Amino acid sequence: MPEPQNNKKLGIIIFAVVALIFLGVCIYAYVITGSQGIEERFAKAVGLPQESDLGDSGILGFTLEGNHLSYLIILAVILLATAIIYVKYKV
Amino acid sequence: MAHIHLPDGAFSLQWIAVWWVLAIVILSICLFWLTRVKKIDNRKITLAAMCTAASFAIFQVNVPLFGGVHMNLTSLTGILVGPSLGAIIVLIVNILSAAIGHGGWGMVGANFLVNMTEASVAYGIYVALGKLNVSTFYKAATGTMVGLFLGNVVMIAVILISGIQGVDQSFTDMLYGLSLLAAVNMGVALIESVITGYIVSYIHRVRPDILQEVTPIAGAAK
Numbered sequence: 001m002p003e004p005q006n007n008k009k010l011g012i013i014i015f016a017v018v019a020l021i022f023l024g025v026c027i028y029a030y031v032i033t034g035s036q037g038i039e040e041r042f043a044k045a046v047g048l049p050q051e052s053d054l055g056d057s058g059i060l061g062f063t064l065e066g067n068h069l070s071y072l073i074i075l076a077v078i079l080l081a082t083a084i085i086y087v088k089y090k091v
Numbered sequence: 092m093a094h095i096h097l098p099d100g101a102f103s104l105q106w107i108a109v110w111w112v113l114a115i116v117i118l119s120i121c122l123f124w125l126t127r128v129k130k131i132d133n134r135k136i137t138l139a140a141m142c143t144a145a146s147f148a149i150f151q152v153n154v155p156l157f158g159g160v161h162m163n164l165t166s167l168t169g170i171l172v173g174p175s176l177g178a179i180i181v182l183i184v185n186i187l188s189a190a191i192g193h194g195g196w197g198m199v200g201a202n203f204l205v206n207m208t209e210a211s212v213a214y215g216i217y218v219a220l221g222k223l224n225v226s227t228f229y230k231a232a233t234g235t236m237v238g239l240f241l242g243n244v245v246m247i248a249v250i251l252i253s254g255i256q257g258v259d260q261s262f263t264d265m266l267y268g269l270s271l272l273a274a275v276n277m278g279v280a281l282i283e284s285v286i287t288g289y290i291v292s293y294i295h296r297v298r299p300d301i302l303q304e305v306t307p308i309a310g311a312a313k
Contacts, residue, residue, distance in 0.1 A: 011220070011229025018236050019281055026278030029271045030157050037159035041275065042096040045268030046250065047260030061155030066191035071151050074187050078147060082140040089133035091141075091301065 093205050093242035093276060094150075094161060095250065099195035106253035111200030114182070117207060121178040131176060138301065139176050142168040146184045151193055160279040165242070166235035167287045169210030170217045171294070171301070177210035178203075201249045208245045213238030213287075227295040227302070232288030239280035243273035 033041065043050045058064070064071055102110075125131050131139075142164070150163040163184065169177045185199045185206065194202060216234035225233075247269045251262065260268075295302050 007224045008226050008229075010223060011225035011233070014220070014225070015229045015233045015236075018233060019284075022236060022240070022277040022281055025274045026157070026276075026281070029274030030278070033271050033275065035158040038096055038153070038161060041158070041272045045272050046097070046101070046255045046265055047258035047268075048097070048101065048255065058153070058155075063153040063155075063159075065151045065153055065161075066188070066193035070191040074191060075144070075148055078140075078144045078187075082137075082144050085137050085140045089137045091134050091137045091298070 093209065093239060093246040093273070094163065094194065095198050095201050095205065095246055097195065097198060097250075097255070099197045101195070101255050102197060102201070102253045103256055107197040107200065110204060110249065110253075114200040114203040114207075117204070118178055118182060121175040124175045129175070134301075135172060135176060139172050139180055142172060142177075143180045143183055146180060147187055150184060150188060151191065154279065156282070157275050157278055160276065162279060162283045162286075163206065164283070164287070165206045165209040166213035166238045166283070167231075167290060169212075169214040169238065170231055170234060170287070170291055174207070174211040174214050177214070178207055181206040181210060201253070204249065205242050205246045209238040209242035211238075212241045217291075226292070228288040228292040231291035232284040235284035235287040236277075236280050239283065240277060243276055243280075247273060 033044075036044070040050055042048070146164045146168055150161060152161070153159050154162060165177070165181060165184075168180050172180070182199075182203055185194070185202045188194050189196045189199050213231075213234040216237050217230050220230035220233060247266070250269060251266060255265070291302070
């Protein structure tokens, strides 16, 4: 049986319209606020005192939130649990 | 993607309790649905475990875009496992995030509501566009973008309703500041929506059976 043609044009139009609106709004807001970290943005938005962020610069600018050791331990436990569940049940 | 990045003590105890109670009510409905109405099979549990790992792993990474933003793949979770199982994943990820110091413990209830909105709306839009026979990439990407937008709206509403203790920022200033923050977040939402669209369309190509359970109507037509 031939597969029905996807309504590709409608999908592209809906996605493009939404994407363009959000992209425009994002660039406008970024120009107004300038480059700030997420915590800085939040603190400024609600009027909390801003703490200067002197943390590490990470890898290519990508940094980790919270305690790094705890992150690695918890992630290892979740991955192990996922592997066990996968072996037992499959997908 | 939207996440209330405020420390413990920013909300009063009364509002922390209100958001926690609301979160528990929603979670209870989801658990009731999963145990009594639509029982989950073992394969879904495996998929949920994978989504939990991916969501937790990526959520802690500060992406160097627009000064620093986060992704959390809650919309992907909602599309793949549905909002009811997604609720459990969202709660686990928020609790584990608070455990490593990313977000306050008191914010878990409020953040659950924000992320639950993202997962539910993304799922709803994905299913709705499926009925219009829109291609998998576009329905997942559009669902994600709208879901993340409404997640930001809920985030702003929760903060404005709760108020912030110990600050003298006016309601209008706070609304303006949070709107700018949400607007910047939407740039990242665009990237997350493209990633989600690609992941879902890839799964659709290699394992369509997984997605057929999500969109049985669209699946039946194929």
